[in-house]
Structure formats: C-alpha cells, structure tokens
Amino acid sequence: MKLRIDLEAELFVDAFFNARNQRTDLSLVAGDRRIFGYDNLGGWHRHPVDGPDRHEDCPAPTLMQFLLEVVSLRQRGR
Numbered sequence: 001m002k003l004r005i006d007l008e009a010e011l012f013v014d015a016f017f018n019a020r021n022q023r024t025d026l027s028l029v030a031g032d033r034r035i036f037g038y039d040n041l042g043g044w045h046r047h048p049v050d051g052p053d054r055h056e057d058c059p060a061p062t063l064m065q066f067l068l069e070v071v072s073l074r075q076r077g078r
Contacts, residue, residue, distance in 0.1 A: 001015075001016070001017045001019075002014075002015070002016050002017075003015040003016075007070075007074070010030060010031050011028075011029070011030050012028075012029050013026075013027070013028055013029075013067070013070055014026075014027045014028075014029050015027075015063060015066075022040070023039070023040060023041060024038075024039060024040050024060075025037065025038075025039040025040075025041075026038045026039070026061065026063065026066040027039075027047075028049075028070050028073065033052075034047060034052050035049060035052050036048065036049040036052060036069070036070070036073060037052070037066075038058070038061050038066060040060065042055075043057065044057070044058055044059060044060050044061075045057050045058060046058045046061075049073055
C-alpha cells in the first residue's frame with residue numbers, strides 16, 4: 001500500500017506499507033528529501049524535523065498521530 005498526499009508544490013506526505021515484510025514508512029518530503037518521519041526498519045524510530053537523518057527510538061505511531069504532527073509542523077512554518 002502506498003499513499004501520497006500533496007500539500008503544496010514540492011511538499012507531500014508519503015505513507016508506505018509492505019505487507020510481505022511488515023515495513024512501514026511515514027514521511028514528510030520536501031522536494032526529494034525526507035524532512036520528518038517514522039519507520040520500522042530495524043525497529044520503530046522517528047526522524048525529527050531538526051535532524052531527519054537521526055534515528056530516535058519510539059513506539060509505533062498511528063497514521064493519525066503522524067498526520068497531526070505534520071499539521072503541527074506546517075502551522076509552525078516548518
């Protein structure tokens with residue numbers, strides 16, 4: 001399953017789930033670079049907006065939690 005939500009030019013939400021290996025990836029993408037997100041490759045972790053290449057261990061987010069965080073980031077101008 002793959003879902004893409006265009007928010008504005010060059011900014012979109014990408015949600016991906018692979019049922020075969022149970023991989024999930026939730027990302028906010030600007031241009032061609034993830035600027036925030038979560039995934040479970042190697043265990044659940046968060047990619048914070050102030051360091052999207054960092055991994056911060058976390059519990060599994062819901063899609064709603066992720067989308068609410070995206071809305072909050074956009075309201076703060078990130």
